[in-house]
Amino acid sequence: MNVYSRKCMEHFRNPRNVGTIENPDGVGRVGNPVCGDLMEIQIKVENDTISDIKFRTFGCGAAIATSSMITELAKGKTLEEALKITRGDVADALEGLPPIKMHCSNLAADALHAAIMDYYKRTGKKLEKDDVQRVEGFHDGEESTEI
Numbered sequence: 515m516n517v518y519s520r521k522c523m524e525h526f527r528n529p530r531n532v533g534t535i536e537n538p539d540g541v542g543r544v545g546n547p548v549c550g551d552l553m554e555i556q557i558k559v560e561n562d563t564i565s566d567i568k569f570r571t572f573g574c575g576a577a578i579a580t581s582s583m584i585t586e587l588a589k590g591k592t593l594e595e596a597l598k599i600t601r602g603d604v605a606d607a608l609e610g611l612p613p614i615k616m617h618c619s620n621l622a623a624d625a626l627h628a629a630i631m632d633y634y635k636r637t638g639k640k641l642e643k644d645d646v647q648r649v650e651g652f653h654d655g656e657e658s659t660e661i
């Protein structure tokens with residue numbers, strides 16, 4: 515029995531945007547203490563827009579599919595728009611994930627947000643108060659931790 519959607523399996527088998535970026539503008543690394551999986555997302559930013567994005571993961575099949583999908587969702591978006599991408603958006607774009615695998619999409623969303631926060635830190639730019647609250651709200655009570 516296949517509990518994964520066709521789209522999820524497709525991203526697992528043919529992940530988009532795998533790898534690293536030379537001189538990235540932001541790097542986000544997160545881990546899940548429960549399953550021990552790790553995820554890294556690197557971004558390149560031009561005019562406040564994510565012009566390139568790559569990921570690497572030591573994670574399960576769902577981690578591969580969710581990180582592939584989040585890179586597709588984030589590419590070409592402004593930082594502000596990319597900060598609004600939630601784990602639910604990733605799961606929806608993959609046409610659903612088994613409930614036990616929802617935490618894998620946390621890793622992807624958290625790694626993206628961490629990469630954007632890293633960019634803000636490096637450039638000394640300030641986040642809007644709403645964005646800070648939104649990012650903190652997403653991560654409340656969830657399992658991923660920055661590493």
Ligand code: FES
Pocket residue numbers: 546549550551573574575576577615617618621
């Ligand atoms: S089981 Fe850990 S990321 Fe999927």
